[in-house]
Amino acid sequence: MSVARDLIGLYRDTLALFHEKLRLAQIAMYRQNRKAIIVLEGYDASGRGEVICELSYAWDPRGFEVYPISPQAKTEAAHPFLWSFWNRQSTPGQIAVFDQSWYGRLPVEFAEHGLPDAEHEISIDEINAFERMLMENQISRVKLFLETDRETRRTRLLRRAERPEKRWKLTESDIESYRHRESYEQAFANLLKRCQTPPWHRINANQKKQGRLNALDYILQALNVELKPRTFALNSRVSERLHELSK
Numbered sequence: 386m387s388v389a390r391d392l393i394g395l396y397r398d399t400l401a402l403f404h405e406k407l408r409l410a411q412i413a414m415y416r417q418n419r420k421a422i423i424v425l426e427g428y429d430a431s432g433r434g435e436v437i438c439e440l441s442y443a444w445d446p447r448g449f450e451v452y453p454i455s456p457q458a459k460t461e462a463a464h465p466f467l468w469s470f471w472n473r474q475s476t477p478g479q480i481a482v483f484d485q486s487w488y489g490r491l492p493v494e495f496a497e498h499g500l501p502d503a504e505h506e507i508s509i510d511e512i513n514a515f516e517r518m519l520m521e522n523q524i525s526r527v528k529l530f531l532e533t534d535r536e537t538r539r540t541r542l543l544r545r546a547e548r549p550e551k552r553w554k555l556t557e558s559d560i561e562s563y564r565h566r567e568s569y570e571q572a573f574a575n576l577l578k579r580c581q582t583p584p585w586h587r588i589n590a591n592q593k594k595q596g597r598l599n600a601l602d603y604i605l606q607a608l609n610v611e612l613k614p615r616t617f618a619l620n621s622r623v624s625e626r627l628h629e630l631s632k
Contacts, residue, residue, distance in 0.1 A: 396594050396598070399598055400439070400597075400598065400601075403439070403443070403598065403601040403602070403605070404439070404442060404443040405443075406605055407440065407443035407444060407601065407604070407605065408443050408444065409610070409612060410605060410608050410610040411443070411444045411445060411448050411449070411480065412616065412617070413610040413611070413612055413613075413616045414448070414478060414479075414480060414608065414610060415448055415478040415479075416478075416615070416616045416617075417478075417610075417613075417616065418477040418478050419477070419478065419523075419525060419610075420474075420475040420476065420477055420478075420479060420480075420522075420523070420524045420525065421475060421479075421480045421481070421524065421525040421526065421527075421607075421608055422474070422475060422480075422481045422482075422483065422519065422524055422525070422526045422527075423440075423480065423481070423482045423483065423526075423527050423529070423604055423607075424483045424486045424488070424526070424527070424528040424529065425437070425482070425483065425484055425485070425486075425529050425531065425600075426485060426486060426488055426489070426528070426529070426530050426531070426573075427529075427530055427531030427532060427533070427588075427590065428531075428532070428533055428538050428562070428569070429538070429542065429559040429562065429563075430533070430538055430541035430542055430545065430554075430559075431531035431532065431533045431538070431590045432531050432533075432590045432593055432596055432597060432600075433484055433485075433531060434484070434554075435593065435597055436529075436531075436597055436600045436601070437451055437482060437484060439597060439601060440482060440601075440604070444480070448478065448479060448480065449479060449480040449481070449482060450473075450475070450479065450480075450481050450482065451482045451484060452473050452481065452482065452483050452484065453484040453485070454483060454484060454485040454486055454489055466487075466490070466508065466511060467487055467511060467512075467515050470486070470487050470515070474519075474524070475524065487512055487515065488512070488576055488580070490508075491505065491508055491509075491572060491576060492569050492572035492573055492576070493562070495568065495571075495572040496562070496565040496568035496569045496571075496572055497561065497562070497565055497568075509576075509579055509580065512580055513579075513580060513582060516580070516582040516583075517582055520582060520583075525607060525608055525609065526583055526607065527583070527586070527603055527604050527606075527607030527608075528583065528584075528585045528586065529585070529586050529588055529600050529603060529604075530573065530577060530585050530586070530587050530588065531588050531590040531596060531600070532587055532588060532589055532590055532591075533590050533591055534591060535566055537591045538563065538566075539563065542555060542559055542560070542563065583607075586603045588600055588603070
Protein backbone atom coordinates (compact mmCIF):
# COMPACT_ATOMS: atom_id res chain seq x y z
CA MET A 386 0.00 0.00 0.00
CA SER A 387 2.83 2.42 0.81
CA VAL A 388 4.35 1.88 -2.64
CA ALA A 389 0.99 2.64 -4.27
CA ARG A 390 0.61 5.79 -2.14
CA ASP A 391 4.12 6.89 -3.08
CA LEU A 392 3.35 6.43 -6.79
CA ILE A 393 0.12 8.38 -6.47
CA GLY A 394 1.97 11.14 -4.63
CA LEU A 395 4.65 11.26 -7.31
CA TYR A 396 2.01 11.48 -10.03
CA ARG A 397 0.23 14.33 -8.28
CA ASP A 398 3.48 16.23 -7.70
CA THR A 399 4.49 15.81 -11.34
CA LEU A 400 1.04 16.88 -12.52
CA ALA A 401 1.16 19.99 -10.31
CA LEU A 402 4.55 20.88 -11.83
CA PHE A 403 3.12 20.56 -15.34
CA HIS A 404 0.15 22.74 -14.36
CA GLU A 405 2.49 25.49 -13.19
CA LYS A 406 4.67 25.30 -16.32
CA LEU A 407 1.58 25.35 -18.54
CA ARG A 408 0.20 28.36 -16.67
CA LEU A 409 3.41 30.31 -17.26
CA ALA A 410 3.53 29.17 -20.88
CA GLN A 411 0.04 30.52 -21.49
CA ILE A 412 0.97 33.89 -20.01
CA ALA A 413 4.04 34.03 -22.25
CA MET A 414 1.98 33.07 -25.33
CA TYR A 415 -0.43 35.90 -24.56
CA ARG A 416 2.22 38.54 -23.86
CA GLN A 417 4.21 37.58 -26.96
CA ASN A 418 1.11 37.50 -29.22
CA ARG A 419 1.87 33.97 -30.32
CA LYS A 420 -0.64 31.49 -31.73
CA ALA A 421 -0.81 27.74 -31.15
CA ILE A 422 -2.86 24.73 -32.17
CA ILE A 423 -3.03 21.45 -30.25
CA VAL A 424 -4.43 18.46 -32.13
CA LEU A 425 -5.58 15.43 -30.12
CA GLU A 426 -6.38 12.30 -32.09
CA GLY A 427 -6.81 8.70 -30.99
CA TYR A 428 -9.34 5.95 -30.55
CA ASP A 429 -12.45 6.44 -28.41
CA ALA A 430 -11.67 6.17 -24.68
CA SER A 431 -7.96 6.81 -25.28
CA GLY A 432 -7.89 9.73 -22.82
CA ARG A 433 -8.21 12.82 -25.03
CA GLY A 434 -10.83 14.28 -22.70
CA GLU A 435 -8.64 13.81 -19.64
CA VAL A 436 -5.75 15.67 -21.31
CA ILE A 437 -8.11 18.54 -22.11
CA CYS A 438 -9.31 18.58 -18.48
CA GLU A 439 -5.73 19.02 -17.28
CA LEU A 440 -5.16 21.87 -19.75
CA SER A 441 -8.39 23.47 -18.54
CA TYR A 442 -7.19 23.19 -14.95
CA ALA A 443 -3.92 24.95 -15.77
CA TRP A 444 -5.09 27.62 -18.21
CA ASP A 445 -7.18 30.75 -18.02
CA PRO A 446 -10.28 29.94 -20.13
CA ARG A 447 -10.11 33.37 -21.77
CA GLY A 448 -6.86 32.39 -23.47
CA PHE A 449 -7.79 29.14 -25.19
CA GLU A 450 -10.66 27.49 -27.01
CA VAL A 451 -11.57 23.79 -27.18
CA TYR A 452 -13.18 22.52 -30.38
CA PRO A 453 -14.82 19.07 -30.05
CA ILE A 454 -15.15 17.91 -33.66
CA SER A 455 -18.26 15.95 -34.58
CA PRO A 456 -19.74 14.93 -37.95
CA GLN A 457 -20.24 17.91 -40.24
CA ALA A 458 -23.46 19.88 -39.99
CA LYS A 459 -25.34 20.71 -43.18
CA THR A 460 -23.87 24.20 -43.32
CA GLU A 461 -20.32 22.83 -43.05
CA ALA A 462 -20.95 20.03 -45.56
CA ALA A 463 -21.94 22.66 -48.11
CA HIS A 464 -18.41 24.08 -48.02
CA PRO A 465 -15.00 22.63 -48.92
CA PHE A 466 -13.63 20.00 -46.53
CA LEU A 467 -11.33 22.34 -44.54
CA TRP A 468 -13.63 25.37 -44.45
CA SER A 469 -14.82 24.86 -40.87
CA PHE A 470 -11.24 24.51 -39.62
CA TRP A 471 -10.14 27.76 -41.21
CA ASN A 472 -12.85 29.37 -39.09
CA ARG A 473 -11.52 27.83 -35.89
CA GLN A 474 -7.95 29.03 -35.92
CA SER A 475 -6.28 30.68 -32.96
CA THR A 476 -5.81 34.43 -32.88
CA PRO A 477 -2.67 36.20 -31.54
CA GLY A 478 -2.14 35.30 -27.90
CA GLN A 479 -4.62 32.41 -28.09
CA ILE A 480 -4.41 28.60 -28.14
CA ALA A 481 -6.84 26.36 -30.04
CA VAL A 482 -7.32 22.78 -28.83
CA PHE A 483 -8.92 20.29 -31.22
CA ASP A 484 -10.53 17.18 -29.75
CA GLN A 485 -10.18 15.34 -33.04
CA SER A 486 -9.55 17.47 -36.08
CA TRP A 487 -9.31 17.68 -39.84
CA TYR A 488 -7.87 14.17 -39.67
CA GLY A 489 -11.00 12.61 -38.20
CA ARG A 490 -13.01 12.32 -41.40
CA LEU A 491 -10.51 10.27 -43.38
CA PRO A 492 -10.23 7.18 -41.13
CA VAL A 493 -14.04 6.97 -40.90
CA GLU A 494 -14.47 7.27 -44.66
CA PHE A 495 -11.64 4.81 -45.29
CA ALA A 496 -12.64 2.19 -42.71
CA GLU A 497 -16.42 2.28 -42.90
CA HIS A 498 -17.44 3.79 -46.23
CA GLY A 499 -14.82 2.65 -48.73
CA LEU A 500 -13.36 6.06 -49.61
CA PRO A 501 -12.01 5.88 -53.21
CA ASP A 502 -8.22 6.01 -53.49
CA ALA A 503 -8.29 9.13 -55.66
CA GLU A 504 -10.39 11.09 -53.16
CA HIS A 505 -8.21 9.85 -50.31
CA GLU A 506 -5.07 11.14 -52.06
CA ILE A 507 -6.66 14.51 -52.74
CA SER A 508 -7.62 14.85 -49.07
CA ILE A 509 -4.07 14.01 -47.94
CA ASP A 510 -2.67 16.68 -50.27
CA GLU A 511 -5.20 19.23 -48.98
CA ILE A 512 -4.30 18.51 -45.36
CA ASN A 513 -0.57 18.84 -46.00
CA ALA A 514 -1.09 22.13 -47.87
CA PHE A 515 -3.29 23.38 -45.03
CA GLU A 516 -0.67 22.57 -42.40
CA ARG A 517 2.12 24.17 -44.44
CA MET A 518 0.06 27.37 -44.47
CA LEU A 519 -0.33 27.17 -40.70
CA MET A 520 3.44 26.83 -40.38
CA GLU A 521 4.03 29.79 -42.72
CA ASN A 522 1.71 31.84 -40.52
CA GLN A 523 3.96 31.08 -37.54
CA ILE A 524 1.39 29.08 -35.62
CA SER A 525 2.96 26.70 -33.11
CA ARG A 526 1.45 23.25 -33.51
CA VAL A 527 1.56 19.93 -31.70
CA LYS A 528 -0.15 16.76 -32.93
CA LEU A 529 -0.70 13.96 -30.45
CA PHE A 530 -2.03 10.50 -31.25
CA LEU A 531 -3.14 8.61 -28.13
CA GLU A 532 -2.87 4.89 -28.73
CA THR A 533 -4.61 2.09 -26.88
CA ASP A 534 -4.58 -1.60 -27.72
CA ARG A 535 -7.77 -3.41 -28.67
CA GLU A 536 -8.42 -5.00 -25.26
CA THR A 537 -7.83 -1.75 -23.34
CA ARG A 538 -10.23 0.05 -25.61
CA ARG A 539 -12.89 -2.66 -25.24
CA THR A 540 -12.57 -2.61 -21.46
CA ARG A 541 -12.93 1.16 -21.28
CA LEU A 542 -15.97 1.21 -23.56
CA LEU A 543 -17.67 -1.45 -21.42
CA ARG A 544 -16.80 0.55 -18.31
CA ARG A 545 -18.58 3.55 -19.81
CA ALA A 546 -21.71 1.46 -20.21
CA GLU A 547 -21.51 0.36 -16.56
CA ARG A 548 -21.14 3.84 -15.06
CA PRO A 549 -24.23 6.10 -15.24
CA GLU A 550 -22.18 9.31 -15.33
CA LYS A 551 -20.12 7.98 -18.27
CA ARG A 552 -22.89 6.51 -20.41
CA TRP A 553 -23.48 9.70 -22.36
CA LYS A 554 -20.01 9.27 -23.88
CA LEU A 555 -20.78 5.88 -25.40
CA THR A 556 -22.32 6.01 -28.88
CA GLU A 557 -23.14 3.60 -31.67
CA SER A 558 -20.26 5.03 -33.67
CA ASP A 559 -17.86 3.92 -30.88
CA ILE A 560 -19.08 0.35 -31.27
CA GLU A 561 -19.02 0.53 -35.05
CA SER A 562 -15.46 1.85 -35.16
CA TYR A 563 -14.41 -0.88 -32.71
CA ARG A 564 -15.72 -3.48 -35.17
CA HIS A 565 -13.52 -1.95 -37.90
CA ARG A 566 -10.43 -1.74 -35.69
CA GLU A 567 -7.97 -3.18 -38.24
CA SER A 568 -9.12 -0.81 -40.98
CA TYR A 569 -8.82 2.14 -38.60
CA GLU A 570 -5.31 1.08 -37.63
CA GLN A 571 -4.35 1.02 -41.30
CA ALA A 572 -5.92 4.43 -41.94
CA PHE A 573 -4.27 6.07 -38.94
CA ALA A 574 -0.88 4.53 -39.75
CA ASN A 575 -1.08 6.02 -43.23
CA LEU A 576 -2.04 9.46 -41.91
CA LEU A 577 0.70 9.51 -39.30
CA LYS A 578 3.27 8.53 -41.91
CA ARG A 579 2.24 10.92 -44.67
CA CYS A 580 1.19 14.02 -42.72
CA GLN A 581 4.40 15.11 -41.04
CA THR A 582 4.08 18.92 -40.88
CA PRO A 583 4.82 18.85 -37.97
CA PRO A 584 5.56 15.22 -37.05
CA TRP A 585 3.14 13.32 -34.83
CA HIS A 586 3.86 12.30 -31.26
CA ARG A 587 2.50 8.82 -30.60
CA ILE A 588 1.56 8.28 -26.97
CA ASN A 589 0.99 4.94 -25.30
CA ALA A 590 -2.30 5.63 -23.50
CA ASN A 591 -2.86 2.14 -22.11
CA GLN A 592 -1.66 3.54 -18.78
CA LYS A 593 -3.83 6.60 -18.34
CA LYS A 594 -1.75 8.59 -15.88
CA GLN A 595 1.57 8.15 -17.67
CA GLY A 596 -0.03 8.84 -21.03
CA ARG A 597 -1.53 12.05 -19.66
CA LEU A 598 1.84 13.24 -18.33
CA ASN A 599 3.54 12.43 -21.63
CA ALA A 600 0.90 14.40 -23.54
CA LEU A 601 1.37 17.48 -21.33
CA ASP A 602 5.13 17.19 -21.72
CA TYR A 603 4.89 17.15 -25.52
CA ILE A 604 2.57 20.15 -25.45
CA LEU A 605 5.03 22.16 -23.37
CA GLN A 606 7.88 21.20 -25.69
CA ALA A 607 5.89 22.21 -28.77
CA LEU A 608 4.92 25.60 -27.36
CA ASN A 609 8.66 26.22 -26.91
CA VAL A 610 8.03 29.27 -24.77
CA GLU A 611 10.91 31.50 -23.76
CA LEU A 612 10.09 33.25 -20.50
CA LYS A 613 11.67 36.61 -21.27
CA PRO A 614 11.80 39.32 -18.57
CA ARG A 615 9.25 41.41 -20.49
CA THR A 616 6.81 38.49 -20.31
CA PHE A 617 5.99 39.48 -16.74
CA ALA A 618 6.83 43.17 -16.98
CA LEU A 619 4.27 45.87 -16.27
CA ASN A 620 2.79 47.75 -19.19
CA SER A 621 4.92 50.90 -19.61
CA ARG A 622 1.94 53.23 -19.24
CA VAL A 623 0.81 51.36 -16.14
CA SER A 624 4.29 51.81 -14.68
CA GLU A 625 4.12 55.55 -15.29
CA ARG A 626 0.82 55.83 -13.42
CA LEU A 627 1.43 53.30 -10.66
CA HIS A 628 2.26 56.08 -8.18
CA GLU A 629 -1.38 57.23 -8.39
CA LEU A 630 -2.44 54.16 -6.40
CA SER A 631 -0.43 55.29 -3.38
CA LYS A 632 -2.37 58.53 -2.93
